[in-house]
Amino acid sequence: MIHHPLITSLKKLNQPYPSVCNSRQEKDQPCLVCWDPLVPNPCLYLRNCGHIYHFSCLQTHVFTEISNNKAVKIYCPDASCKKMISESNVQDLLEGNITYQKLLDENRSKHYYAMNRQNFLDCPTVNCGEVFRVSPDKLKYFCKKCKKEICNSCKTEWHYGLTCNEFKEYRKSQSDEVFINFANQQNWKSCPQCSIRIERISGCNHMACTQCKTPFCYACGKRRDGTCRCG
Secondary structure (H helix, E strand, O other): OOOOHHHHHHHHHOOOOOOEEOHHHOOOOEOOOOOOEOOOOOEEEOOOOOOEEEHHHHHHHHHHHHHOOOOOOOEOOOOOOOOEOOHHHHHHHHOOOHHHHHHHHHHHHHHHHHHOHHHEEEOOOOOOOOEEEOOOOOOEEEOOOOOOEEEOOOOOEOOOOOOHHHHHHHHHHHHHHHHHHHHHHOOOEEOOOOOOEEOOOOOOOEEEOOOOOOEEEOOOOOEOOOOOOOO
16 A cells, blocks of 8 residues: 555654645655656545545546445545545545535435435325434324325325224225226226236237136137137
8 A cells, every 4th residue: 555655754743634745745656546646736645544646536536436326435446445535535525516515415315314214204195205204103294295194104194084904905995996997998808717807909809818828708708618609
């Protein structure tokens, strides 16, 4: 591992490192990213590992990592180094860049949310996107965005007068009824063997069930075993 000589001296003196190294102290050492000489470009050392690079090379590395959704662990660009870039170094490299700072904050929020998923509740309303921090002793939440009340137990809209299981069964029956009405409107036929609904796209009335392979007539719905008189 290549170290800046000034850093080595400061380590011995147990003094804090400067944020930006004086490039005049580096005459022959290359940047380990672009391999061009460090002099006369501005350089930055990494506090956690002591590696030194061109400031612009490190900045590009950090910006790329942030763009690739790396939020919590941004490592030194040296492949053999397993040290993370310190938060202070990351802030040095961001230089107040609002775009990348916002993206970094978003990445970190997403990471925290993913790692603590059990502590949050997503509003179930379609296209709402509101997120709540849940509390075990709270039964329901009011979404200020979509103006809906949400059950903390079953994570659906609040169901007055019904338990979670009762509401689940009610929604299932509603969904079944909608599907049956739609299938009837489309003139889908039921297989005489397994009762699965089947749609004919084109062709004759001689069908075979996609699930159990039973042959049947699409016109009358009977098996093709002599009971069909459709011809």
